[in-house]
Amino acid sequence: MHLGWAVCSTHHARWLRVLPDAVGDAELVVLNGDVVDGHRRIHRAADRDLVDGLSALVVQWRREGRAVVSIEGNHDHGAAGPLAPEHWRLDFLGTGGQLARVLHGHRTWSSSVVWSR
Helix, strand or coil: CCECCHHHHHHHHHHHHHHHHHHCCCCEEEECCCCECCCCCCCCHHHHHHHHHHHHHHHHHHHCCCEEEEECCCCCCCCCHHHCCCECEEEEECCCCCEEEEECCCCCECCECCCCC
16 A cells, blocks of 8 residues: 555555445455555655555444454555554464465565565
8 A cells, every 4th residue: 555655645545435335244354565665664644644544444444343454565664553463473264264464565474574664
């Protein structure tokens, strides 16, 4: 997503409006890193509104009993509140019993980070 990147603000606003319908009744929502662009920072009020809007959705989904997991991306430093990364990876069992792993891509194991902060 890279919320805070002014070039994409119009796209981000559209995306945020359709996100609840896209998530539908999912029991698990994974934010797969770089949700807020920590390199560019949030400078404009419109971008702050987008971050606040996504934060509110995450809080709402958690209140509804859904699992919302934030995976660490290489741009996420400085992200706080409901959008702060909680894990560097997520493992879960799929409906067929297969192990699924979600990674952002900048790490391959817990002790290795390709890009430093």
